[in-house]
Amino acid sequence: MEEKIAALYTKLKQEAEAGGYHLNPDIDFxxxxxxxxxxxxxxxxxxxxxxxxxxxxxxxDMDIICPCFYRDEDLQQFNMCYCALYVSNKIxxxxxxxxxxxxxxxxxxxxxxPTDVTTRSNSLPFPVxxxxxxxxxxxxxxxxxxxxxxxVSADRFERFL
Amino acid sequence: MLNMEHVPGKDVGKITLxxxxxxxxxxxxxxxxxxxxxxxxxxxxxxxxxxxxxxxxQELSRWNPQESFPTIVIxxxxxxxxxxxxxLETIG
Numbered sequence: 001m002e003e004k005i006a007a008l009y010t011k012l013k014q015e016a017e018a019g020g021y022h023l024n025p026d027i028d029f030x031x032x033x034x035x036x037x038x039x040x041x042x043x044x045x046x047x048x049x050x051x052x053x054x055x056x057x058x059x060x061d062m063d064i065i066c067p068c069f070y071r072d073e074d075l076q077q078f079n080m081c082y083c084a085l086y087v088s089n090k091i092x093x094x095x096x097x098x099x100x101x102x103x104x105x106x107x108x109x110x111x112x113x114p115t116d117v118t119t120r121s122n123s124l125p126f127p128v129x130x131x132x133x134x135x136x137x138x139x140x141x142x143x144x145x146x147x148x149x150x151x152v153s154a155d156r157f158e159r160f161l
Numbered sequence: 162m163l164n165m166e167h168v169p170g171k172d173v174g175k176i177t178l179x180x181x182x183x184x185x186x187x188x189x190x191x192x193x194x195x196x197x198x199x200x201x202x203x204x205x206x207x208x209x210x211x212x213x214x215x216x217x218x219q220e221l222s223r224w225n226p227q228e229s230f231p232t233i234v235i236x237x238x239x240x241x242x243x244x245x246x247x248x249l250e251t252i253g
Contacts, residue, residue, distance in 0.1 A: 029185050036183025050183035051230060053206050083185060100186045100242030103229040
């Protein structure tokens with residue numbers, strides 16, 4: 001495995017395991033995906049999903065930056081994310097096998113976040129931010145620099161309440 | 162006209178693969194078509210010049226409104242994702 005890819009693999013694996021997630025045990029497959037993600041990072045400046053066509057506009061692709069907004073629902077329903085970089089325990093244990101799954105992303109991209117948050121937040125002493133990747137909630141004036149659960153950056157949070 | 166790469170092989174009807182060069186399932190699909198030894202054309206949507214990307218999206222959405230990858234069009238029938246059984250069944 002190329003050095004840069006190996007370093008990314010180690011980092012993602014550690015972050016995944018710390019948050020209760022798992023990388024696909026098929027190392028060769030994962031190596032190809034990480035090589036794709038690395039290419040996307042160089043091309044677009046962000047780690048766009050290797051199995052989706054990025055627009056090149058970070059704002060429009062916020063939902064498909066790896067780990068994507070759709071990963072956890074796909075893990076729940078199919079035991080793997082769309083590109084199969086992340087898998088559930090059932091895949092790790094060999095109880096289920098990976099396969100190609102349908103794309104959950106709406107064809108027009110991610111739906112707009114809720115617009116009525118300001119009216120709901122009036123009675124709360126702090127705003128509540130939600131990680132759009134893993135659903136982690138925190139009540140504080142700003143989202144954390146990195147999600148303590150899934151490690152994504154502050155810009156992947158939305159105002160929730 | 163989109164500039165497709167052509168792979169020579171056994172003529173089993175027209176096969177077109179819409180793929181991404183970075184995608185694991187696309188790579189598996191391409192490898193599977195190679196193993197079958199069939200003639201097909203493919204295009205990597207992420208490597209196209211900006212000017213061609215709209216044409217590709219239009220062409221792809223005719224077969225797959227979701228515009229997901231890989232999409233394999235076999236004899237005017239779309240197969241979505243890496244689905245070996247569906248590919249074989251559609252080739253006939």
